[in-house]
Amino acid sequence: MSRIHPSAIVDPGAQLDSSVEVGPYSIVGANVRIDAGTRVGPHVVIEGHTTIGRDNHIFQFASLGAQPQDKKWAGEPTRLEIGDRNTIREFCTFNTGTVQDEGVTRLGDDNWMSAYTHLAHDCRVGSNTIFSNNAQLAGHVHVGDWAILSGYCGVHQFCKIGAHAFIGMYTSLTQDVPPFVLVSGNPAAAHGVNIEGMKRRGFTREQINAVRNAYKLVYRSGLTLEEAKAKLAEEEQGAGEAAPQVRALRDFLDATSRGIVR
Structure with missing residues (x-):
C-alpha cells in the first residue's frame, strides 16, 4: 500500500x-x-x-x-x-x-x-x-550541541550560542553566549552555569566544578576578557579530565566576533 x-x-x-x-x-x-x-x-x-x-x-x-x-x-x-x-x-x-x-x-x-x-x-x-x-x-546564527532555547526567545543575526548553553524564556540575544552558560532577560544577562543540564548529560563533579570556576573567571573576577582568557589557559593545564570543557569555553571566547553576553 x-x-x-x-x-x-x-x-x-x-x-x-x-x-x-x-x-x-x-x-x-x-x-x-x-x-x-x-x-x-x-x-x-x-x-x-x-x-x-x-x-x-x-x-x-x-x-x-x-x-x-x-x-x-x-x-x-x-x-x-x-x-x-x-x-x-x-x-x-x-x-x-x-x-x-x-x-x-x-x-x-x-x-x-x-x-x-x-x-x-x-x-x-x-x-x-x-x-x-x-x-x-x-x-x-550558530547553535551548538545540546543547547536549549526556551519559548519566545529571539536571537539576532550572526550570534553564536555555545554547546550546553541555556537561553531563558523571552530572552532577546544580541551577543554570543559561551558554552555551558545560562542566560535570560531583555537585555540578556548571564546567570550562572547550566549545572542541571550538565548533570543530566553525565558530566562529572570535577568537570562541573571546573566549568563553574571558569565561569567565575570570566564573569565574577573583574578581569577583562583578554585577562580572563589568559587565566583560562592556565586553568586548562591543571584541569585533568575537565580540560576539554575549559578549552571549549576558551576557544569560544577566542572566536567570538560580536562579544559575549556579560
Whole structure:
C-alpha cells in the first residue's frame, strides 16, 4: 500500500525512500530528497533544494526549504539540510541559505523543534538541541550541541550560542553566549552555569566544578576578557579530565566576533 496519501502532491523529480510517509494535502517539490523512515504529516510544504535524513517526524503545517527572507537573494539554488531523528512540530519554518554565506541552512540530528520555531537563512544548529515554542533565529546564527532555547526567545543575526548553553524564556540575544552558560532577560544577562543540564548529560563533579570556576573567571573576577582568557589557559593545564570543557569555553571566547553576553 502506498505511503503517500492520494491528496498529496509529490513532484516526479523528488527522491523519496519507499518507506517515507507523506500525509494528506502535503506538497513535496522537485529538488527534495527524503531518506528512510521519515514521516511527513498533513498540510506540510517541503520545497527548494532540501535534503532530509532518516527517521524524522514532521508535523502538520510545517514549511521547510522556502526561499530565504533576504532581499539580496536572487534565485540562487541554495540549500536546507536536515539530519536524522529530528522532531519538527507544527508551523515550523526553516529557510534555505544565501550565497552571502555558505549557501546552506543546516539542522543536525536528534533535535526537538517545537511549534512555530524559525530557522532563518544560513543558520547552523547542531544536534540534541531543544527549541521551545516560538524560539526564533535570525540569519547566520550558530547553535551548538545540546543547547536549549526556551519559548519566545529571539536571537539576532550572526550570534553564536555555545554547546550546553541555556537561553531563558523571552530572552532577546544580541551577543554570543559561551558554552555551558545560562542566560535570560531583555537585555540578556548571564546567570550562572547550566549545572542541571550538565548533570543530566553525565558530566562529572570535577568537570562541573571546573566549568563553574571558569565561569567565575570570566564573569565574577573583574578581569577583562583578554585577562580572563589568559587565566583560562592556565586553568586548562591543571584541569585533568575537565580540560576539554575549559578549552571549549576558551576557544569560544577566542572566536567570538560580536562579544559575549556579560
